[in-house]
Amino acid sequence: MKKMRLLIPVLLLSLTAFLNGSVQMSITRESTVDSLGACQGISYQKGRVFLYGDREVGMIREYKMEKDSLLYLHKEYKLTQNGQDVIGHPTGIAWHGTGLVFMGNSVRLNAEGTRWKAMIYCLDWNGLLKTGTLDGNLLNTIEDDACIQGIRPEYVQYQNKWYVATADYGNNGNEVRLYDPQKLRTCKRTSEPGVMFKKFRCSPWVQNLHWVADKGMLMLIQNQIEGRKWRFTYVDLAKSIENGTMVSVKEINEDSRPDELEGFAFLGKMNKGIAVTSSHKKNTNYISVNW
Numbered sequence: 001m002k003k004m005r006l007l008i009p010v011l012l013l014s015l016t017a018f019l020n021g022s023v024q025m026s027i028t029r030e031s032t033v034d035s036l037g038a039c040q041g042i043s044y045q046k047g048r049v050f051l052y053g054d055r056e057v058g059m060i061r062e063y064k065m066e067k068d069s070l071l072y073l074h075k076e077y078k079l080t081q082n083g084q085d086v087i088g089h090p091t092g093i094a095w096h097g098t099g100l101v102f103m104g105n106s107v108r109l110n111a112e113g114t115r116w117k118a119m120i121y122c123l124d125w126n127g128l129l130k131t132g133t134l135d136g137n138l139l140n141t142i143e144d145d146a147c148i149q150g151i152r153p154e155y156v157q158y159q160n161k162w163y164v165a166t167a168d169y170g171n172n173g174n175e176v177r178l179y180d181p182q183k184l185r186t187c188k189r190t191s192e193p194g195v196m197f198k199k200f201r202c203s204p205w206v207q208n209l210h211w212v213a214d215k216g217m218l219m220l221i222q223n224q225i226e227g228r229k230w231r232f233t234y235v236d237l238a239k240s241i242e243n244g245t246m247v248s249v250k251e252i253n254e255d256s257r258p259d260e261l262e263g264f265a266f267l268g269k270m271n272k273g274i275a276v277t278s279s280h281k282k283n284t285n286y287i288s289v290n291w
Contacts, residue, residue: 041263092152118151171204
């Protein structure tokens, strides 16, 4: 797809035959949000938008939508404890309005970036928003040793029960895994008995997950190649669990954007969302969705 050279570029991503109809996703505007380091993801919660990144320490900034733009609310939360960086590379926020909240963290173990350790943190989310740090708000720390590469927690619903889903980033044996949130509250490793509920194979380079509750779909927010280009894959969660491998409803590739897609969230309704990248410019992208 050739990039349209307009004052406000509109990049069209189209699907055909999505479930009982079709959907179109259009990037209507690109903008830049600063002071995040490399943005690693987005979480929409009751009218608020939380962007998280890996600045000098892992951190979260809070925004709200003002007309068609993000307005910074001058609220920043550092993912530190006793002044020390804890969640330095945040990768996912599992939140669904009630219950436990989990964040992911990918820890680099060597300079080459070939060895990583994945961690999950159970948080007192309201406490974090009140005090601005993890001090007194870190409820449990879990090593995700059941993973293959990386952690990106997101709540999903299967057979009327909530699970914390996550996925791998690499290109070797990638999986989506569903964990029991109550087990995560007390366990120390995800490999402990009863923590993992189900898993299924998936395609590579998954940066984040987003639960599309109204459609019963799990969206894989991906790169087409390692660290580059945009891909959104809609997955039928129930069929994927039953088959043991992902059942893709539709895959969307956006070839005109060569940067690293990191996250996406719908803004309450299913017609608007924001996609974020790790770039320092044009890192927030407003998307219109027509079903």
